[in-house]
Amino acid sequence: MQSNDYQSEQASNSSQLQTWFDAQQDEIEVAYLSSKNSYQQSGWGSTPERWQFARKLILKAVNKSGTFLDLGCANGLLLECLMQWAGEQGFYLTPYGVDISLQLVELARKRLPAFATNLVVANAFTLQTPMQYDFVHTLLEYVPENLHLEYLRRLLEQLVAPAGRLIVSSYSSRSRGIIPLDIETYLRQLGFTVEGSVIAQEVDGWILTRVAWIEKVL
Numbered sequence: 275m276q277s278n279d280y281q282s283e284q285a286s287n288s289s290q291l292q293t294w295f296d297a298q299q300d301e302i303e304v305a306y307l308s309s310k311n312s313y314q315q316s317g318w319g320s321t322p323e324r325w326q327f328a329r330k331l332i333l334k335a336v337n338k339s340g341t342f343l344d345l346g347c348a349n350g351l352l353l354e355c356l357m358q359w360a361g362e363q364g365f366y367l368t369p370y371g372v373d374i375s376l377q378l379v380e381l382a383r384k385r386l387p388a389f390a391t392n393l394v395v396a397n398a399f400t401l402q403t404p405m406q407y408d409f410v411h412t413l414l415e416y417v418p419e420n421l422h423l424e425y426l427r428r429l430l431e432q433l434v435a436p437a438g439r440l441i442v443s444s445y446s447s448r449s450r451g452i453i454p455l456d457i458e459t460y461l462r463q464l465g466f467t468v469e470g471s472v473i474a475q476e477v478d479g480w481i482l483t484r485v486a487w488i489e490k491v492l
């Protein structure tokens with residue numbers, strides 16, 4: 275391929291990718307910001323009790339006090355809850371969050387005013403930060419499937435502190451019939467060493483959440 279052809283293909287790929295991110299953002303803003311309900315503004319459509327059951331297990335990946343970056347933090351509800359739940363277990367988490375939506379980040383700053391400067395508008399895929407974090411939490415749907423490996427490698431290399439953990443979650447939706455991805459198996463297939471994993475499963479067997487984590491070796 276001629277170098278000009280290559281450059282124009284890259285440009286077209288990057289504009290397609292931007293279109294993909296824009297569409298995701300539009301869809302999320304319509305769904306999350308149509309309500310004043312804090313849970314809905316974090317993409318949750320059920321009860322607070324089920325939210326706790328579906329999210330608290332993320333803390334199984336937290337083995338010490340430290341900095342916690344939630345990629346796709348929405349209105350900051352998960353960060354707020356994790357800080358509280360971690361505190362009950364004797365850990366102190368300093369929250370950091372990133373979201374592609376300015377309106378959601380503004381809500382997160384209102385929720386966590388003491389940490390407003392830790393909450394920024396950015397695309398998780400291209401995010402660059404001046405520091406690294408003990409815990410970095412992400413979902414995979416933030417990037418197209420063909421970029422999962424590149425995305426996760428970037429997070430691990432650039433954002434996770436030495437001896438820190440990259441935590442990957444997948445959520446189901448009962449109302450939409452969506453089952454969570456088997457994150458542990460998927461990460462292994464991509465070539466990562468999985469340090470631990472956990473699931474939140476309801477009494478009838480329905481899996482609400484799958485979480486797996488990778489440790490960044492020193």
Ligand SMILES: C[S@@+](CC[C@H](N)C(=O)[O-])C[C@H]1O[C@@H](n2cnc3c(N)ncnc32)[C@H](O)[C@@H]1O
Nearest residue numbers: 302317346347348352373374375396397398416
């Ligand atoms: C399901 S919510 C997750 C909320 C919370 N982190 C949790 O796990 O419960 C997904 C959030 O990710 C944001 N998001 C989607 N793609 C993103 C991207 N590429 N970069 C940053 N944020 C993104 C959306 O705007 C939305 O607020």
